[in-house]
Amino acid sequence: MKPEKSVKPERSTKADVVVVGGGIIGLTTAIRLLELGASVLVVTDEALPARTSSVAAAVWYPTGVRADHETTVRASDTYAELARQAADGVPGVTLGPCRMYTSAHDTALPWWATAVPGLRPLRTNEANGPWTEGWSFDAPTVDMPVYLDWLVTRFLTAGGLLHHRRLNHLSEAAVWSPLIVNAAGLGAGSLCGDPTMTPIRGQLVLVSNPGLRTSLRVQDHPEGYTYIHPRRTDVVLGGTFDVNRWDLFPDPATASAILARCTALEPRLADAPVLSHPVGLRPHRPSGPRLEHDPHLLPTTPVIHNYGHGGSGVTLSWGCANEAARLAATA
Numbered sequence: 001m002k003p004e005k006s007v008k009p010e011r012s013t014k015a016d017v018v019v020v021g022g023g024i025i026g027l028t029t030a031i032r033l034l035e036l037g038a039s040v041l042v043v044t045d046e047a048l049p050a051r052t053s054s055v056a057a058a059v060w061y062p063t064g065v066r067a068d069h070e071t072t073v074r075a076s077d078t079y080a081e082l083a084r085q086a087a088d089g090v091p092g093v094t095l096g097p098c099r100m101y102t103s104a105h106d107t108a109l110p111w112w113a114t115a116v117p118g119l120r121p122l123r124t125n126e127a128n129g130p131w132t133e134g135w136s137f138d139a140p141t142v143d144m145p146v147y148l149d150w151l152v153t154r155f156l157t158a159g160g161l162l163h164h165r166r167l168n169h170l171s172e173a174a175v176w177s178p179l180i181v182n183a184a185g186l187g188a189g190s191l192c193g194d195p196t197m198t199p200i201r202g203q204l205v206l207v208s209n210p211g212l213r214t215s216l217r218v219q220d221h222p223e224g225y226t227y228i229h230p231r232r233t234d235v236v237l238g239g240t241f242d243v244n245r246w247d248l249f250p251d252p253a254t255a256s257a258i259l260a261r262c263t264a265l266e267p268r269l270a271d272a273p274v275l276s277h278p279v280g281l282r283p284h285r286p287s288g289p290r291l292e293h294d295p296h297l298l299p300t301t302p303v304i305h306n307y308g309h310g311g312s313g314v315t316l317s318w319g320c321a322n323e324a325a326r327l328a329a330t331a
C-alpha cells in the first residue's frame with residue numbers, strides 16, 4: 001500500500017523503536033520498551049492525553065473481547081500491575097470494591113474469574129432491587145487524565161522522546177527507526193490497511209461524588225449499559241455501546257436515560273451535580289485486538305501491531321504491553 005501523502009518528519013531524530021500512538025496502549029508499550037533498554041520515540045497526531053484513552057471509565061473489566069485464555073492472561077497481568085501501582089500510590093490508580101449484578105439465570109462463574117483474586121458470589125444483603133445475583137471483587141479503577149499524565153512523565157523522565165505528527169501510513173514512521181509499533185487505536189486501521197476497525201461510541205455522565213466508594217455494574221440491564229464507578233471526587237455513570245457510530249456529541253436524551261438507570265441503582269446519585277458529558281470512540285476490531293509481529297507490511301521495516309482493544313484497552317493494557325515488548329525484542 002502506498003502512503004497517500006507524506007509528512008515532513010524530523011529526520012535527525014532516531015530511536016531503536018518508534019511507537020505510533022500515545023494512548024494507554026502506546027504509552028504502556030513505550031515504557032516497557034524503555035525498560036528493556038531500547039531508545040523509544042512516540043508519535044501522535046493529537047496533543048496528549050489521547051482523547052479516547054482519557055475518556056475511558058477505566059475500570060478493570062473485560063468488555064466486548066474474546067472470552068479465551070489469551071485474553072484472560074493479558075487481563076490478569078494488567079490486574080496485577082494496576083493493583084501493584086494502586087498499592088504504591090501511583091496517581092489516579094485505586095483498587096476498590098465492585099459489585100457486578102447478573103440476571104438470576106446467569107450465575108456461572110465469569111470466564112475471566114481466574115484473573116481476579118478474591119472473587120465471590122454476592123451475599124443476600126448485597127442485592128439491589130431486582131438484581132439479586134452476581135459477583136463481588138476488588139477492581140482496579142483509573143482516573144485516566146491523571147494516570148495518562150503520570151505515564152507521559154514516566155516515559156519522558158526515562159529518556160523517551162515525543163513528536164506530534166499525523167501519519168497517513170505506517171511507512172512514514174520508518175524514517176525514525178528500524179522497528180515500528182502500531183498502537184494508533186482507531187487510527188491504526190487506516191495506517192496499516194485493516195478495514196475491520198470500527199468505532200463503538202460510548203457516552204458517559206460525570207457527576208460529583210456524593211460519598212460513594214463501591215463500583216456497581218449491571219451486566220444485562222434491559223434498558224442498556226449501566227455502571228457507576230466512583231473516583232476520588234467524581235463518579236462515572238455509563239453508558240452506551242453504539243456500534244459504528246462516529247459522532248462525538250453528547251445526546252441529551254441518552255444522558256437522561258443514563259442518569260435514570262444509575263439513580264435507580266444508587267439513589268444517593270439523585271442530587272449529585274452533573275459535571276460533564278464525555279463521549280469517546282472505542283477502537284473495536286471484531287476478531288479481537290491485533291498483537292503480532294508483521295514482517296510483511298513494509299519492505300524493510302518490521303512492524304509490531306498492538307491495536308483494536310475496543311472497550312477493554314485499560315483492562316488489557318499492561319498485559320499487551322509486556323507481549324508487544326517481547327515481540328519487539330525478537331523482531
Ligand SMILES: Cc1cc2nc3c(=O)[nH]c(=O)nc-3n(C[C@H](O)[C@H](O)[C@H](O)COP(=O)(O)OP(=O)(O)OC[C@H]3O[C@@H](n4cnc5c(N)ncnc54)[C@H](O)[C@@H]3O)c2cc1C
Nearest residue numbers: 022023025045053057058059167185187202280313314315
Ligand atoms: C466511554 C468509554 C468508556 C470506556 N471504559 C473503559 C473501561 O472501563 N475499561 C477499559 O478497559 N476500557 C474502557 N474503554 C476503552 C478504552 O478507552 C480504549 O480501549 C483505549 O483507550 C484504547 O487505547 P489506544 O491507546 O488503543 O487508543 P487511543 O487512546 O485512541 O490512542 C490512539 C493514539 O494514536 C494516535 N494516532 C491515531 N492515528 C494516528 C495517525 N494517523 N498518526 C499519528 N498518530 C495517530 C492518537 O493521536 C492517539 O495518541 C472505554 C472507552 C470509552 C469510549
